[in-house]
Amino acid sequence: MKPDLAVAPLNSWIQTNGKPLIIAGPCSAETEEQLCETARQLAALGSVHAIRAGIWKPRTRPGSFEGMGEAALPWIQRAKAETGLPFAVEVATPQHIELALKYGVDILWVGARTTVNPFNVQEIADALKGVDVPVLIKNPVNPDLALWVGAFERIAGAGITKLGAIHRGFSTGEASKYRNIPMWQMAIELRTMFPQLPIIGDPSHMAGKRAYLNELAQMAMDLNYDGLIVESHIDPDKAWSDAAQQLTPAAFGEMLDHLQIRQLESPDREFQGAMEQIRVKIDSVDRQLVEMLAARMSLVEKMAEYKRDNNVSMFQPDRWKEILETRKQLGLKLNLYPELVEEIYKIIHMESIRKQTEVMNSAPVV
Numbered sequence: 001m002k003p004d005l006a007v008a009p010l011n012s013w014i015q016t017n018g019k020p021l022i023i024a025g026p027c028s029a030e031t032e033e034q035l036c037e038t039a040r041q042l043a044a045l046g047s048v049h050a051i052r053a054g055i056w057k058p059r060t061r062p063g064s065f066e067g068m069g070e071a072a073l074p075w076i077q078r079a080k081a082e083t084g085l086p087f088a089v090e091v092a093t094p095q096h097i098e099l100a101l102k103y104g105v106d107i108l109w110v111g112a113r114t115t116v117n118p119f120n121v122q123e124i125a126d127a128l129k130g131v132d133v134p135v136l137i138k139n140p141v142n143p144d145l146a147l148w149v150g151a152f153e154r155i156a157g158a159g160i161t162k163l164g165a166i167h168r169g170f171s172t173g174e175a176s177k178y179r180n181i182p183m184w185q186m187a188i189e190l191r192t193m194f195p196q197l198p199i200i201g202d203p204s205h206m207a208g209k210r211a212y213l214n215e216l217a218q219m220a221m222d223l224n225y226d227g228l229i230v231e232s233h234i235d236p237d238k239a240w241s242d243a244a245q246q247l248t249p250a251a252f253g254e255m256l257d258h259l260q261i262r263q264l265e266s267p268d269r270e271f272q273g274a275m276e277q278i279r280v281k282i283d284s285v286d287r288q289l290v291e292m293l294a295a296r297m298s299l300v301e302k303m304a305e306y307k308r309d310n311n312v313s314m315f316q317p318d319r320w321k322e323i324l325e326t327r328k329q330l331g332l333k334l335n336l337y338p339e340l341v342e343e344i345y346k347i348i349h350m351e352s353i354r355k356q357t358e359v360m361n362s363a364p365v366v
């Protein structure tokens with residue numbers, strides 16, 4: 001099935017004057033004062049387009065603060081009236097949707113722990129039938145692109161076109177300085193699949209710590225994301241949830257001021273000419289790369305025929321070790337990142353074994 005989504009452009013539902021969409025606000029709405037004051041300070045920055053606040057919080061273990069629920073919805077109405085900014089809230093059940101819409105929440109988002117469950121996403125989609133509201137879908141907790149795409153297809157199937165993706169990083173079990181590993185490649189694949197789908201970076205949930213917010217937000221901008229969603233709290237250290245990753249509205253404003261926003265293209269003719277020349281050279285080098293790969297594979301195929309006829313196994317640990325070491329050393333001398341060479345060779349080696357298995361399990365040509 002060829003994936004396709006009917007997506008309304010971002011500027012059909014929120015005005016950002018060509019700038020990245022900025023959504024900011026507390027992880028959780030805790031008290032009326034905390035929410036309204038945070039919203040006021042964020043609105044005063046002049047660069048925030050919408051406020052976020054969690055009121056239903058899916059927590060890993062019971063006993064943690066699970067959000068203020070419906071009680072916080074009138075606070076949102078007040079904060080909206082005071083700031084004139086639209087509000088975004090996470091919804092995980094049909095009741096959440098009903099309540100959020102009843103109190104005038106403008107943007108809904110589906111959380112990472114909901115996106116993982118197709119039954120749950122379908123229930124949300126069914127509750128959204130006939131409703132015209134923007135829906136942002138966070139990536140699933142685990143790095144499964146199909147699950148993320150499936151959630152878009154389900155919500156789009158309900159007739160929602162004001163769609164956007166929130167990239168909040170992935171929980172893989174791998175050690176990392178980040179709370180959730182970005183795996184930027186996943187968002188690049190999503191963008192390649194659905195070029196029209198806005199992607200919003202969530203550096204807060206990737207980082208887990210204030211100190212990493214800048215670098216992650218900058219990376220999202222460098223990859224042409226359409227916006228950012230960032231957790232901000234008037235008194236972050238006293239926040240009832242996600243204290244380590246929230247920052248004050250003032251610190252957030254400073255972070256935004258320092259972000260480099262790059263454009264996808266430049267109208268400068270000289271620049272365009274220089275790019276074109278280098279791209280022609282890259283095309284030629286890439287052609288050679290692919291031809292080299294094909295040449296290597298045909299040598300491997302020849303070798304596999306000898307191995308088959310002499311009953312020798314495809315995996316040769318000592319030779320593999322030597323290949324990996326010598327190629328890494330060569331890469332290092334040529335200024336290549338050693339892990340790049342290692343990763344590429346791991347893929348080549350696996351493909352070599354796959355090819356040899358194919359040949360060795362085929363009958364010899366007589």
Ligand SMILES: O=C(O)C(=O)C[C@]1(C(=O)O)C=C[C@@H](O)C=C1
Binds near residue numbers: 316317323352356
């Ligand atoms: O040298 C071999 O025996 C091979 O099978 C080739 C090759 C390779 O692709 O370079 C593949 C598998 C082995 O583990 C080591 C090396």
